[in-house]
Amino acid sequence: MSAPERADVVLGSVPKLGPLYAAAAGKQAAGWRRRRAVRGRGPGAPEEVLRLPAVRHVVRGVAADPGRLAAYQRLVGDALRDTLPSVYVHGLAFPVAVGVMVRADFPLPLLGMVHLGNVVEHSRPIGVGEELEIAAWPENLRAHRAGTRVDMVVEASAGGVPVWRGVSTYLAKGIGAAPELAPGEPRACLPPAPTARWQLDAATGRAYAAVLGDYNPIHLGVLPAKALGLKRPIAHGMYLAGRVLATAAPNDCGYRWSIRFEAPVFLPGTVEVALGPHNGTVDFEGWNAASGRRHFAGRVGALPPAET
Template sequence: MSAPNEQAAGRPERTDVVLGSVPGLASLYATALGRLAAGRLGRQAAGTPDRGAAQEALRLPAVRHVVRGVAADPERLVAYQRLVGDTVRDTLPSVFVHGMAFPVAMDLMVRADFPLPLLGMVHLDNVVEHRRPLGTAEELEIAAWAENLRPHRAGTQLDMVVEVSAGGETAWRGVSTYLAKGIGQGVREGGSAPEPGKRPAYVPPVPTARWRLGADTGRAYAAVLGDYNPIHLGALPAKALGLKRHIAHGMYLAGRVLANAAPNDRAYRWSISFEAPVFLPGTVEVALHPRDGALAFEGWNAASGRRHFAGRVDALRPDGSWTD
């Protein structure tokens, strides 16, 4: 069965792969580890350790993974709300919805025909439309697909799109952008990948909060939402994947911000870009401030002067447009 309105919207036709339930993240990470190990062994056997590949040789699977009849776990919801400092209420926080849907997207990303390795990917940014409040008892449908494979100066990036529907209408839509470093590097149709621009010196604003994150922050988030990516759990598994030590989940950071910034009684859109990882344990200076009719936010390391993330929350105007 093809995804509805794909051709009418000018997008490629995709086949729905309907799953019986939301997959378990533990088994998905095991599959991803197996693919990573097999890929490394294959490159060693072929004598080609360089992961560079022609961009045009990479193809995303033309499928959507779909799960129907999904409901929030009330105990997990309360645990999440307490973890990020959110209010315990009967509507779903936006990042909690992302956490419910993430295994469906990941199930697609560990397919044998998915061209990029899941582990080692860099999470660049998210744009989410939370189109209406979602009640805790609502039955949800989750659909995920990959699109917009394109070059990046450090490799190849793509978008993972997730839509969460209730009552036949899309209530939440998120686009997560990921980078596979060193794959397809410098290759694009008709030319080379764009050159990096020189970033201006970062001048932090006046902080409005300070977060002190313990070494167990990643494990605490994983215990609630099941995201046991090794780079978040401890120094040794993170080092095995190329990091100097483990880092905070990007969605944990987003959830902490939105606990203080999201207008939970109406529609809103939020976006976040990740610029530098938050190593654990660590301290993050945070600022929330109005900008252009929206609420802007950013977090940075006061000692190094590096910004970790930046984003904004936009409300929906009465005419249906966003405040930006």
Template sequence: MTVLPPSRTVTGPPPGTRVETLPSVPGLGGLYVRGAAGSAAAQIPGRTTATTLPAVAHRVEGVRVDPGHLTSYQHLLGETGSDALPSGFCHVLAFPVATAVMVRTDFPLPLLGMVHVANAASVLRPVHLGDALDVTAWTQDLRAHRRGTQLDVCAEIAVDGEVAWRGISTYLAKGVHLVGGAESSDAESSVTADASDQESSGEVGASVVWRLSADVGRAYGAVSGDRNPIHMSALSAKAFGFPRAIAHGMYTAARALADVGARRGPTYDWTVEFAKPVLLPGRVDVTYTTGADGAWTYAGRSSSGRPHLAGTVIPNA
């Protein structure tokens, strides 16, 4: 039996959630400044930290996609030129609205240091360039983890009042242990990055090599707005403990999605789990496997065999 990803089982904000409508999509630069200030304040001795998630969703209505923005994204990721928005681009559109929830003063975890460990997204109906998009984001399922605290950051894009896309991002706040809550059974990452382990009779496999340049983080930052210092340069990444800049996890996941291309169909589920970050410049060996049902499994590892990511792309009939 196929297990549905959380992006297919979540059906909107939890009961009792208040929706706050924002005048426009907030800029990620300003949000990161607020997030950094909040993270610093969380370290002040004696400061009381909330232990529940804000029962608030943020919404921006009537968002229009800039054609040049979509084209730049498609060129960078290797997506086919089309007016249908790839799921990875939908994530880019929703990310600032979701981040706005995570920098609220009543959000209990520091934004800096949060690790993106997994993502699931579903295109429930095609989203097209020219559609007026209503973007809603909220957080849910705060839970203890052996290495800190996990939660899910959820976002939806609706067209004409109907949810067309939904994404669920799972984050881990390492070393932050909140009072209460059952421990998550999830490991930090269960990625094996070996698609061949899942092959069975009748499956077809293929492999490619990505050679990522030192400026990939800056290029993806330009199209996504996510200019986190760990992605921008070796110098800025070293301040956060990395020997070199690292690729955005969602860049690697979206590139795998683009490699599957039109074979995913007009509506599909897309999942990824992240393991070791990709240092830039770097090489990723990626394996793709598909079965008779049309579902794709992908996995990426370093030349030394260390896993970077693994996931699925499943067309919906």
């Protein structure tokens, strides 16, 4: 099947996440009222068909802020260098993707969506002074036993050539759930000897938000997290990825990395982390020593020379 044609929506600048989250809250409130009205029509009321908008949001001339870059590097324990860490590129592009997800024709609710994982190809080192074109679009809407999954694809290009591509997978719980799908095999967590222990305080989510602007309420404090069904705030998944990549990423060449999230890291909290070589790559995982639950696992490795 050929890829659908997408219309480009060119934005004048990268949108601010605060107004986007406010728009998401308003959209979800309106959707709740609409669904209540539909249920009130009684048996036979038509259900909404989930379709993704055939658009790409595009922003040109995006550049890193050196001060914010240094703040990010200090936050995750990375070296201060004049090339962009992969998660920092994600942070530059994330508001463009969120702008797609708060569109009126995007069928899933942004707030409360579960971040399942990422696959990223960082094709070459990206200089702090390079101007990037950011494009974001949704694809691969599919059923899950707990709801509906979707991929948000983001590409960053320099001089017309893609230099970074990320696919973030999200789950909207309770939307179009397909209980006939059999649950996956539970992943046994038999953790290796830890190579690091992270002590994350209650302000970790706010610190990440202050640097990269992601003020999703689930990361900020107890009250906003409880309003979205969580007992305490949780760490940003990309903060956790950034901590790992600060140690494991080969920053002098192109590289590919992936991460899957299995259980949230509640704040404050302690995460045991292990990194180890595996066939030319580095495997990593993080877990809760008290419960034995794995929080995340993934892999990072250099791209072959022909692909850089």
